[in-house]
Amino acid sequence: MTFDTITEDRPLRAVIAGAGFIGRQWATELRLHPDVELVGWADVDTDKMPGLYGSVTEMLDTLRPDFLVNGTVPGAHHEVTLAALDRGVSVLSEKPMAVTFEEGAAMVAAADRARRLFMVSQNRRYLPGLVAYRRTVAELGELAILASEFYIPYKTVKFLDDLPHPLIQDMAIHLFDAARAISGTDPLSVYCESFRPAASWYTGACSATAIFEMTGGLRYVFSGSWSAPGLQTSWTGSWRAIGARGTAVWDGDATIRAEGVLPVELEKDVHAGSGRFQGLAWALREFVDALRTGRPPQGEGRDNLASLAMVTSALESAIRGERITSHLYAAD
Ligand SMILES: NC(=O)c1ccc[n+]([C@@H]2O[C@H](COP(=O)([O-])OP(=O)(O)OC[C@H]3O[C@@H](n4cnc5c(N)ncnc54)[C@H](O)[C@@H]3O)[C@@H](O)[C@H]2O)c1
Structure with missing residues (x-):
């Protein structure tokens, strides 16, 4: 570039x-x-x-x-x-x-x-919580498992109604890109199911679970839904990372807990309470x-293609019902 x-x-x-x-x-x-x-x-x-x-x-x-x-x-x-x-x-x-x-x-x-x-x-990459969690996870040594859950009852934006897989096609990129940022890895392959709970207010498949194989052998497991009434997670999801030296969890907001390593403290959010997005x-x-x-x-565009590839490969996997090689490499 x-x-x-x-x-x-x-x-x-x-x-x-x-x-x-x-x-x-x-x-x-x-x-x-x-x-x-x-x-x-x-x-x-x-x-x-x-x-x-x-x-x-x-x-x-x-x-x-x-x-x-x-x-x-x-x-x-x-x-x-x-x-x-x-x-x-x-x-x-x-x-x-x-x-x-x-x-x-x-x-x-x-x-x-x-x-x-x-x-x-x-x-999301700039949020003090994500920055501190990323630095905490870096102390865990070789990572084996990264998992995030995203459960929010959301129904306000018109264009989401027009998408056949609104969670994967619009929101999941935030979590997928965060997974790359937190782990420093890129996607190799994915198996994904995207589905519509019977009681959902969406016509599209607003819920999904995906298992990614990432570089270095890491497995990243994502699960989430736009139709999840009650006990919602943060908009950045809730996270667990398991490495050679221990485990670190993050609520997607201000709380990081860890065993085996010390959690890194969050820097002050200088825009908190200002109404700015x-x-x-x-x-x-x-x-x-x-x-x-x-x-x-x-x-930067070329780097962000790896996050987009997580979305498009997960979507293809969900549609075909098969494990898919990441589009990042399929395009080479
Ligand atoms: N980063 C975040 O946290 C975050 C939050 C909300 C939305 N978004 C993203 O922002 C984008 C827009 O979302 P939104 O909630 O503002 O949607 P919105 O529907 O409120 O606004 C989109 C606007 O784009 C206009 N538009 C459509 N096609 C156009 C074209 N060809 N030329 C000019 N204008 C056009 C529409 O008329 C509409 O006014 C989406 O990609 C969404 O994923 C990101």
């Missing part, structure tokens, strides 16, 4: 695609960042708010910004990101990068061709820093 840096002594000019929930959170962050100027905003639904461009390409051609934040629905990520990269505009995208692995690989290739930065914001400020900071210095950020 090589991308050109921007060294002119002026704020970076940013635009947003998507004026829904997350687009508005990004607008707050772009306005607060001292090295960024928000110059335009587009949504196919121009009734969302006044002053929107109705077309991303028209906005890009008119404003010629330095970067675009892609906060559109997952099905539009590919088209919107390629429109920006093909015009020499860097992209900070919402997860998941794309719907299919092939789309994701094409986006990474487009970024390479254009020598532009393409990063997917995996905002978790981790976006840190992702933006890392993205801007990368554009200014050339330092590769977490979530």
Whole structure:
């Protein structure tokens, strides 16, 4: 990955695609960042708010910004990101990068061709709890098992209703990417079942269990549901890691417990109570820093393909009822 840096002594000019929930959170962050100027905003639904461009390409051609934040629905990520990269505009995208692995690989290739930065914001990576848990797990020695549970009764976003596997296709990337960050491993293969509990309010398969074989022989076991009334987990799941020297558990929030090693203490969350959405400020900071210095950020497109591969391979496994080699290697 090589991308050109921007060294002119002026704020970076940013635009947003998507004026829904997350687009508005990004607008707050772009306005607060001292090295960024928000110059335009587009949504196919121009009734969302006044002053929107109705077309991303028209906005890009008119404003010629330095970067675009892609906060559109997952099905539009590919088209919107390629429109920006093909015009020499860097992209900070919402997860998941794309719907299919092939789309994701094409986006990474487009970024390479254009020598532009393409990063997917995996905002959970910056949470003090995840950072401390990752450092605790690093003390456990060789890891054998990593497990996470995600159980939330959620029903508010319209586009989730349109997905045949809403948990795997939209949310699971947060947990899968966190598993890679916590363990420092990449996916080799997966067996996944994605299903719909009879009492679910979704029409799609909103619950899943997946067993990943990761590099180094680690097994990562994910289980979760969007239709899970009562005793919900944190939005970052609840975790257990078992290594040669002991075990560490994390509630996905502020509590880490361990036996065999000492749990690392959490740093203070400087944005707690501010109403700002978790981790976006840190992702933006890392993205801007990368554009200014050339330092590769977490979530850089090529690296994030391994997280996308966990989603697309799990989905293929669920559909075919078979263990699947990770798409990351199938594409080589
Ligand atoms: N990182 C997080 O924790 C987090 C939280 C919520 C959502 N998200 C992600 O953000 C994305 C958007 O989610 P949301 O909850 O804001 O959805 P949303 O439905 O509230 O907003 C999406 C917006 O995109 C617009 N849009 C669709 N296609 C477009 C196109 N081609 N060009 C321009 N605009 C287009 C829609 O009209 C809508 O206004 C999803 O990928 C979702 O997974 C991430």
